[in-house]
Amino acid sequence: MDPASLAWRIAQLAEKYVVEQTGSANPPVAADDVALERPKKAEFGDWATSIALKLAGPLGASPRDIATALQPRLEAIDDIARVDIAGPGFLNITLDTSRLGQTAAQILQAGETYGxxxxxxxxxxxxxxxSANPTGPLHIGHTRWAALGDSLARVLRAAGADVAAEFYINDQGSQMDLFGESVLAAALGQDPPEDAYQGAYIAELGKAVAEEFPTLAEMSHDEALVCVRESAYHRQLGAIRTSLEEFNVHFDVWFSERQLHVMSTPEGLSLVDRSVERLREQGHVFDEDGAVWVRTTDFGDDKDRVIRRANGAYTYFAADAAYYLSKKDRGFDLTIYLLGADHHGYVHRLKAIAGAAGDDPAVxxxxxxxxxxxVNGAKLSKRAGNIIELDDLREWLGTDALRYSLGRSPADSPLTLEPDVLLSKTNDNPVFYVQYAHARTHQVARNAEAAxxxxxPFDPATLSHATEAELLTALADFPRVVAHAAELREPHRVARYLEDLSGSYHRWYDACRVTPKGDDPIGPEHHARVVLNNATGQVLRNGLGLLGVSAPERM
RNA sequence: GCCCUCGUAGCUCAGCGGAUAGAGCAGAAGACUUCUAAUCUUUUGGUCGCAGGUUCGAUUCCUGCCGAGGGCGCCA
Structure with missing residues (x-):
């Protein structure tokens, strides 16, 4: 029985008990209240629930008494072999191994969709x-969000969501002009403008556009700037796309900011024009000192924001608002932004836009x-001039090691990359630990086939070793881990799970042979074990896939 | 000054209000004529930054303080 069904069954029994005690199902018992978890220690059984502790308050009874009452009822469930009461009132559940083994066959049947x-x-x-500016290469600051965002998209899809992964291209504004001027100067061999973009890529773009437009020097400056800016923009955006593809990061939508500024309505208005009107219709816009403001303080922002300056020009905030409205108009139920800590000041503003547009900022x-x-403890910043580009990082450490190490920590946790560790092929490099476990399942499968x-026939009852119960329980938990990761927007939970699963697999491998030794006969346990082995390989493969990491068949 | 995030073993980090706070590495001791030893087994190591509060129970929730990082524009 899978943990979700088990939790549901326990919740049913607990609610029945509550009704008996109090005469009503108040409070009702949900599967979440069961808090089914895998105990930290093997002697505590396969699953543990704190339901008796949770019911103690509402029922006004001692947790141990409730646990004592629930114990025989849980033991009556077919798949449960034994229930022990421990500590303050935990119910430790040991599953019937002969039924647990069915999980392995079910996983092979589900294949890639298991989870x-x-x-x-x-x-x-x-x-x-x-959502980087297309004015330069992606660097390490973008790398974590690329890895995390892509994995989150995969996890959300696995949980059934219809996800559009979107890249917002900031291709409008003075930064683009400065970028164009920088490349133009490089193309013509002139001195770069003040605060120009610098680096080898500017020189390369300059060379490329000089070849594309041989008559550049004869054009007017404005004409040349447009040619160079647009060409360099598309070349650079192409480079960004390539970097991301090689990093296994996929986007469904590349949204150009320019779409927001072009006239797109019969009245000759742009989406930005319309956004101001629409927010005004919702009643959150006011005029002061000649400028147009949004009362974002209504939604938790620390100050109101100007959306249109006194000189008539829109602020960047206007584009943000128009962009959000575009997403709203495209019919999404939920809009998620992934931002670096250096942009956290926008959180209130973005939420305020949603609120001002009539949506619920909390939902x-x-x-x-x-x-x-x-990296290696050194803070990286443009100011310090030690920025590392995504491409260099990927070539240095490899996509797998980089994706995995960035994906195994929660987003809000500070992270230090240690190149020495990521390049090592030992146990301290978790990606190798997990990939090696997967490769091992394939080696074992090849050996089994040859033998x-x-x-x-598959007899699940022969999977009776302690390491087999541990492995099967872990495998059964995978769908719940993925669902939980999606619900909490925390794909790193999948990585942590895979490390635990790999440990369970290696311990099992150490204790139980799949292919008989020497001339020993093939028994029913060997047939069952190859199924368990292949099921483990399937889950490792599915999990690594959610993280955008490859699952090699040989290492 | 105000706002956000973080503070857990020597290091890198997990930990949905529950049991004696975990994993890997590093340190110590073991296991390869046997399916991949990139593995496994045993073991050393903690005032969960500090102080209060809520709770039957707090590393987890709330408040204050200390420390680290980041952000605060009619810039983009």
């Missing part, structure tokens, strides 16, 4: 991340803030 659930089915999600929009990454261990 999928329907908790978010019917929910459409817009997930925006990276319809989520802003995830992530801490920055350091005639086919997996048929």
């Amino acid at each position: 999928h659930s329907d908790g978010l089915a019917g929910t459409t999600v817009n997930l925006e991340f990276v 319809d929009i989520e802003v995830l803030i992530g801490q920055l990454v350091s 005639g261990v086919t997996g048929e």
